[in-house]
Amino acid sequence: MDYIEIIGFSAATLTTAAFLPQVYKTWKTKDVSGLSLPMLFMFFIGVFLWLVYGVYKESPSMISANAVTVVSAFFLVYFKIKYGKK
Amino acid sequence: MDYIEIIGFSAATLTTAAFLPQVYKTWKTKDVSGLSLPMLFMFFIGVFLWLVYGVYKESPSMISANAVTVVSAFFLVYFKIKYGKK
Numbered sequence: 001m002d003y004i005e006i007i008g009f010s011a012a013t014l015t016t017a018a019f020l021p022q023v024y025k026t027w028k029t030k031d032v033s034g035l036s037l038p039m040l041f042m043f044f045i046g047v048f049l050w051l052v053y054g055v056y057k058e059s060p061s062m063i064s065a066n067a068v069t070v071v072s073a074f075f076l077v078y079f080k081i082k083y084g085k086k
Numbered sequence: 087m088d089y090i091e092i093i094g095f096s097a098a099t100l101t102t103a104a105f106l107p108q109v110y111k112t113w114k115t116k117d118v119s120g121l122s123l124p125m126l127f128m129f130f131i132g133v134f135l136w137l138v139y140g141v142y143k144e145s146p147s148m149i150s151a152n153a154v155t156v157v158s159a160f161f162l163v164y165f166k167i168k169y170g171k172k
Contacts, residue, residue: 008139014132018125034120039104046100053094057143 008061016068023072030083037080044073094147102154109158116169123166130159 026032047070054062112118133156140148 004139004142007135007142011132011135011139014128014135018129018132021122021125036107039107042100043104046097046104049093049097049100053090053097053147056090056093057145059143061139 005061008059012061012065016065019069019072023075026076026079030079032080032083035076035080037084040073040077040080044070044077047073091147094145098147098151102151105155105158109161112162112165116165118166118169121162121166123170126159126163126166130156130163133159
């Protein structure tokens with residue numbers, strides 16, 4: 001693995017690790033009051049486009065980071081729709 | 087501008103636009119109780135490394151997105167340290 005991919009994977013690990021506790025907290029508490037659906041949806045689409053971009057750029061760190069985050073963001077959108085109605 | 091950079095800039099615009107209202111809300115309300123300092127700091131370092139990665143990859147969309155987000159993340163760390171003590 002080359003030097004720049006080590007930086008990329010460090011970046012991927014840090015930003016993903018900082019985001020996952022939010023998903024876990026929302027899943028456990030079902031408290032979605034502080035989350036905005038339009039914003040979550042924008043974020044989900046944005047991360048999906050980063051994933052497409054990473055595939056085109058053939059960047060292993062972008063692909064892995066955004067693959068994890070797009071799934072997490074999808075769950076947040078789902079939780080907001082499911083629990084937001086109550 | 088080539089096709090893939092349009093996807094990159096769309097991704098950059100969406101993920102940055104989804105993040106900025108959080109920074110604005112924290113700045114206005116000074117409510118940092120829901121924010122975790124270690125997580126913010128990890129995120130800040132992670133985004134900084136993505137910026138370095140974007141520079142190496144010569145990716146205009148990664149550079150612009152992460153330049154905006156690294157400044158935003160810095161302010162969140164600053165707000166947490168400043169207002170978290172009260």
